[in-house]
Amino acid sequence: MRVQFRGIQVFRRLVQAGTVSIIFGLFFLSLYAHYRKINVTGIFQFEISPIMERIMPWIEGLISGMDNPEEFLDNFKGSLWSLRVAGFDISDPLGFVEMTFASGTFYMPMFISILIPVVFTLLMGRVFCSWLCPGYLVFELGSKLRKLLRYMGLKTEGTAYSMSNKYIFLVVGLFAAFLFSIPLFVFFYPPAVLSRIAHGWVFSAAFFGGLWVILTILLFELFVSPRWWCRTMCPGGALYGLLGMLRPVKVETALSECTHCGLCSGVCEPGINPVTDSESIECDNCGACVTHCPEGALYYTIKRPKFNKIFLRT
Amino acid sequence: MTSRRLFLNKLLTGVGFALPFFGAHKLLNGEKSGYPVNTIQKEPAGTRIIRPPGAVKEELFLAGCIRCYRCQDACEDGAIQFFTESSGRHYHTPYIDPSIKACTLCMKCTKVCPTNVLQPLEEEDLQKVRMGSIALYRDRCLAHKAKYIRNEQRMLMNLGRSYKETGVIYERRGPCGECHMFCPVREKAITLEPGSLLAPVIHEKHCVGCGLCEEICRQVVRGTPAIVVVALRDRGAL
Numbered sequence A: 001m002r003v004q005f006r007g008i009q010v011f012r013r014l015v016q017a018g019t020v021s022i023i024f025g026l027f028f029l030s031l032y033a034h035y036r037k038i039n040v041t042g043i044f045q046f047e048i049s050p051i052m053e054r055i056m057p058w059i060e061g062l063i064s065g066m067d068n069p070e071e072f073l074d075n076f077k078g079s080l081w082s083l084r085v086a087g088f089d090i091s092d093p094l095g096f097v098e099m100t101f102a103s104g105t106f107y108m109p110m111f112i113s114i115l116i117p118v119v120f121t122l123l124m125g126r127v128f129c130s131w132l133c134p135g136y137l138v139f140e141l142g143s144k145l146r147k148l149l150r151y152m153g154l155k156t157e158g159t160a161y162s163m164s165n166k167y168i169f170l171v172v173g174l175f176a177a178f179l180f181s182i183p184l185f186v187f188f189y190p191p192a193v194l195s196r197i198a199h200g201w202v203f204s205a206a207f208f209g210g211l212w213v214i215l216t217i218l219l220f221e222l223f224v225s226p227r228w229w230c231r232t233m234c235p236g237g238a239l240y241g242l243l244g245m246l247r248p249v250k251v252e253t254a255l256s257e258c259t260h261c262g263l264c265s266g267v268c269e270p271g272i273n274p275v276t277d278s279e280s281i282e283c284d285n286c287g288a289c290v291t292h293c294p295e296g297a298l299y300y301t302i303k304r305p306k307f308n309k310i311f312l313r314t
Numbered sequence B: 001m002t003s004r005r006l007f008l009n010k011l012l013t014g015v016g017f018a019l020p021f022f023g024a025h026k027l028l029n030g031e032k033s034g035y036p037v038n039t040i041q042k043e044p045a046g047t048r049i050i051r052p053p054g055a056v057k058e059e060l061f062l063a064g065c066i067r068c069y070r071c072q073d074a075c076e077d078g079a080i081q082f083f084t085e086s087s088g089r090h091y092h093t094p095y096i097d098p099s100i101k102a103c104t105l106c107m108k109c110t111k112v113c114p115t116n117v118l119q120p121l122e123e124e125d126l127q128k129v130r131m132g133s134i135a136l137y138r139d140r141c142l143a144h145k146a147k148y149i150r151n152e153q154r155m156l157m158n159l160g161r162s163y164k165e166t167g168v169i170y171e172r173r174g175p176c177g178e179c180h181m182f183c184p185v186r187e188k189a190i191t192l193e194p195g196s197l198l199a200p201v202i203h204e205k206h207c208v209g210c211g212l213c214e215e216i217c218r219q220v221v222r223g224t225p226a227i228v229v230v231a232l233r234d235r236g237a238l
């Protein structure tokens, strides 16, 4: 089977935009629930933020025909770190693993809430990173900016660190969480941090502490090491990578059509060579190489895992 | 070396780095039962740590809360606030400050928490909640001040002063009892002294710590409230 279509990057951008709007949508629904309650009790004075003023009519239109709007609003809470959509709980596997290590307890409902992302990852690999994560999106835009800076003649370093650092970081971080019984990744794991920044903005909480984390990573990526965080540091990416190690869905090369032009290595988001290493643990099925190959030699396919190709020497 | 062996090597190096710390931790803390205890016991300055209803013990709370903000989303009364960077290890954990907004015990936050650090409760479970306890400062309470002044006035009149002379109003005072009205476990946590001035008497062991009394008292006395919630240093589960 050979799945290959040129619009796949446009499709990926649409999915990423969809994730971002779902995050904001959930926050605005929650905030609307607050306003609604205050309006019903009518005791307190409040000011509605200008952006909420525009969005409120939409939400009111959405819930106007419902018998039980309160129950509907109760079923939409949270952010990408842990959310409830239409009554279903979905949590980030990293959050679950870290909470289990830090508190030493196993909580069944939370385990059930990570099953959907885990099954997805087992089948499709690290697609959370390349298709859903807002941090990935921000850092991708950062790498575009980096290209622009280079084009304008600015000197930037191109250091590449070992990609297996992130697995070490994951293990050490989990140990630290266990030792100090406090979760640590939550403070700099980009999807969680960006969710909280967006939450602070929607709820006018002026709560932008996490912004420094994102800015530091972004600056480091601009001037020292391209896509440093996702390639070599992210504990969440490491966990998703390990889960998706034996994925059946992967990118493959038709070697007879490949001219070894090297274009795909240049566009590959995790920074590997798709022709030789696309079955490895690092590939996150973003499909940039599939779109950019001038010969059309790369395609998605379904295959049994090859154990000798999983780990990379980087 | 093959790539897989190199990878395993690095993984083991990581574990090896972490193991000594682990051993030291176990040695220093001894074999304690239950959850590992953090040695830093200081609370952020000037903050009462009142966790939302159903919160587990503080150490387990800090370990288990994944800082997802879902409880704040669910709290439609806006009672749940979050600690900021300046609070150290409490950063990004929820608390309730009755001087901003008290908890109405709707229990919505307990139903959305993904990690069980806020244990699910129904509204009927109200009396199981122990978010804090209560303290009453009689010198600030309107009703208690009124009672005191009334007694003093009676004494002076018994000594032969006129009513006009003794009835000088020098502070806000009068019958109140608003805290009793607002308490969700009234007649248990707060009762009224017999007599007409509606002076409250508190019973700490029944207080759920919601802070509704503090919130209304702040509005009644227009200043530092006479009845305040105090944090429990070590809550039991629930």
Ligand code: SF4
Pocket (backbone or CB within 6 Å): B052, B053, B074, B075, B076, B077, B078, B079, B080, B096, B102, B103, B104, B105, B106, B107, B108, B109, B110
């Ligand atoms: S019980 Fe209700 S009012 Fe109290 S903190 Fe939870 S959500 Fe807020």
Ligand code: SF4
Pocket (backbone or CB within 6 Å): B064, B065, B066, B067, B068, B069, B070, B071, B072, B093, B094, B112, B113, B114, B115, B116, B117, B118
């Ligand atoms: S919902 Fe639970 S895990 Fe999430 S921030 Fe609140 S207390 Fe923490």
Ligand code: SF4
Pocket (backbone or CB within 6 Å): B140, B141, B142, B143, B144, B176, B177, B178, B179, B180, B198, B199, B200, B213, B216, B217, B220, B221, B225, B226, B227
């Ligand atoms: S509301 Fe305050 S002033 Fe009024 S009776 Fe209660 S403690 Fe006293």
Ligand code: SF4
Pocket (backbone or CB within 6 Å): B133, B134, B179, B182, B183, B184, B185, B186, B189, B190, B206, B207, B208, B209, B210, B211, B212, B213, B214, B229
């Ligand atoms: S005494 Fe105050 S804090 Fe305690 S339960 Fe009653 S209203 Fe709540």
